[in-house]
Amino acid sequence: MRSIVPVLTVVAVIIALWYAACVPMNIKFALTMAEREGAVIEPEGAAARRDLSAIGLALRNPDQWGDTLAQDKPRLPAPHQVLVELYDTVIDKKITSKRSLVFHGWITLSATLLGFAIGTVGGIVLAVGIVHSRAMDMSVMPWAIASQTIPILAIAPMIIVVLNSVGVQGLLPKALISAYLSFFPVVVGMVKGLRSPDQMQLDLLKTYSASKGEVFWKLRLPASVPYFFASLKIGIAASLVGAIVGELPTGAVRGLGARLLTGSYYGQTIQIWSALFATAILAALLVAVISGLERGTLKRMGLGR
Amino acid sequence: MTLVIAAFLLWALAWALNVKLANGPGAQSAGVRLAVPVIFGLTLLAVWELLVRGLDIPLVILPAPSVIAARFLSEIPTLWADFVQTFVKGALSGYVIGCLAAFATAILVDRSDFLRRGLLPVGSFVAALPIVGTAPILVMWYGFDWQSKAAVVVVMVFFPMLVNIVAGLNETSAMQRDLMKTYAASYWQGFFKLRLPAAMPFLFNGLKISSTLALIGAIVAEFFGSPIVGMGFRISTSVGQLALDMVWAEIVVAAIAGSAFYGTVALIEKRVTFWHPSQRG
Incomplete structure (x- = not known):
């Protein structure tokens, strides 16, 4: 305070x-x-x-x-102009209107959430595989880390166009970009988390003659939860960026990224700024939701501060 | 069809080899540690090539690695011009300006407790936002050339850098700072002899995060308008012409540039922070 x-x-x-x-x-x-x-x-x-x-x-x-x-x-534009535009397009317009930011925001949000879900589930599966198979660890992990230094967003336009040419349109291509961006933070975080129990704790479970599965469910998975949430926060922000960039090359029809692009085509600066603030508010809300989940979960697990 | 079967056979063979290497006696040696990911990467490339040829996948969906390599070699002058425009002029200059600005701000924040409590929450909030969204505005202000890309990069790297440097400058313990005080060290003496060296691991963490962000910022900013040269420009126009081999060649350039940039920063980190536990292996 x-x-x-x-x-x-x-x-x-x-x-x-x-x-x-x-x-x-x-x-x-x-x-x-x-x-x-x-x-x-x-x-x-x-x-x-x-x-x-x-x-x-x-x-x-x-x-x-x-x-x-x-x-x-x-x-x-002056701050009050942006605020007025935000108020007009968020609250005054009907949410089904093409000029409503809620409508565009929902389109971006749905792609973000779908991609985030795909990326998170895929990341957890790969992390579990990496922790349990030495071969997978040694083969995949260096590439997973190296791939984070590569500007993955550069592929976004290609994914959109290629999927478009095989007939996949709409939500899925954007969601795939989001998934790809949130995938690696989750893999790296989960591997770290699943490995976080130390030798003493693993030995204790061995004295209980716990099976590999029991070690996973009763020790590794609970121990990974704090790491999991930390990487979720990075992942959701990356997903949102992915969905926005994914909307740029399609000729920009709908979504917050499209608002940015049409705004810059027609010099509608107030529209750009209000779309920018909408993305900022959306990102902040998403991170806040995950932080809330994190606090609740950790508290129930007795890890809360 | 034989090529597809060959792809699966190759995959199974290479995977069996990797499993054997990873669980074998020499699994901890440097050679095996390097060989396993290399085998995995090469197999992936070979399977890609075989599947594309075996299934006759058209160029506009997925070009084979050999086609991409041929395109890469024949277009080196263009790719080099794009690289200079986007990476050297846009990303690198923005990176340097952004990091220096963040450093100066971090010292201001460090000297004033009021600023620290006020600016730091705002800074870490902004660091989590999708800052690439400012690209259209900055392109409008600074024109289509590299200046606007550098500006996007400055904004993108500033906040992660600021948060990391400020966290690093708080890394010293009260005992160490008290020792400096007993030596009657001035603020700047304490800064350069104790707190800046102690902040180095954080500073380099920020530099490494920013190196990736810089390249992303420069490429995405070109999607909003650019001169007829640059990696982002080439990607978006080649996608429009369905010249996917060119797009992939450009992605190879981006991957090499990105990992070389990151690697350079990591190498300097190793030299500078040789004393830190994470570097003594």
């Missing part, structure tokens, strides 16, 4: 800086428009202003500052 005041101060400073940045970022267009309507601008004519610095122009024309915060297609 001690940190609420500093956090709020930092956020307030960021918003203040944002407003301050809006003025020079948008001033040139604002001045051109104002001059067209007959206001006196210093210096006159758009050509004379072209090479002048934006900050200097802003200081010489303080009357136009208000206009910089209320443009239709600003270079940098």
Whole structure:
């Protein structure tokens, strides 16, 4: 609780800086428009202003500052414009409308969740295999680690197009990219977790003459839960990024990634910013849900803090 | 059909060999540790090649490794130009700027407790967000050339770096800091002689995470607009032309660049943090 005041101060400073940045970022267009309507601008004519610095122009024309915060297609929209757009597209529009961010968000979210589920289940299965087979461990593990240094997202457009050409469309291609991205964090985390019981604990179970399966269910799996949740948090964030990037190359019809892309095609900056904030809110919610699950589970297992 | 059967036979043989090697007497030796993943990787490539040929999979779905290799060798000038544009100009310059900026901010945060309590939660929150989404905005501001890609990379690497450096600077114990105080060390003396070296493992952890993010950021930013050169540009246009062998060649470049970048950082880490338990093997 001690940190609420500093956090709020930092956020307030960021918003203040944002407003301050809006003025020079948008001033040139604002001045051109104002001059067209007959206001006196210093210096006159758009050509004379072209090479002048934006900050200097802003200081010489303080009357136009208000206009910089209320443009239709600003270079940098003001915070309140983004908030108004978010409110309009999230709460005011019907959720079935194509202009509702809830509609686009759901499309991205469903691909994210499906991919996340596939990736997590696959990751757990591979991790169990790696822990129980030395050959698999030595063959697959170096590649699993090396593959994390590779920019996997680069394959996203290809997966979409290839699956499209064999007739698979819609949710699944995006979900596969998400799955791929969340797969490796889960594998690496689960292998670490399933190996976390030390020799003493394994020996104890041996004295109980526990079978391999019993060791797995009663010792390894419970011991891996904290690691599991840590990698889930990385995985869900990666899944969301995967789903968003997966929406870019399809010509961008629906989803939050499509909102970003159409926004950048048509210069709808407010739309880009609101889609960006929607993805941020979605990511934060997803991580928060997993953190909540983590806290609940660990508490029930007696590991809670 | 014979090729498909050959693929399965090869797979079974190689797997049996790996099982034998991994459970054999020499399983702990360096040679076997290297041989097993190499055999696995090569088998995967061979099975891929055999299956693609055996099942007559068309080029637009999955090109065979030999086709990709041929394309790679014949297009080296183009691939090199793309590499320079995306990796050297975009990713690397953004990486350096972003890491230096994060370092400067981390020192500010370190000197002021108020900033630490305020900026750090915000920073770790932002580090978890899908920052690639800022790419269209930055492309709009800084134009299509590499400057906008570098800007995306700066934003992407800044927050993970900041969080890691600040965590690293808090790594020293109160006892060690007290010792510095008894030596009457100034802030900067304590910083360079005690706290910065102690922070190195965290700093390098951040550098390694960021090296992957940098390349991803530079490639994805090119999907939102780029000059007619660059890895992201080549991937998206070649996908459009269904020239999948070119896409795969570009992915090979990305994989080599990504792992070489990561490997270089890991190598420097080994030299710098030779004292850390994780490096003494």
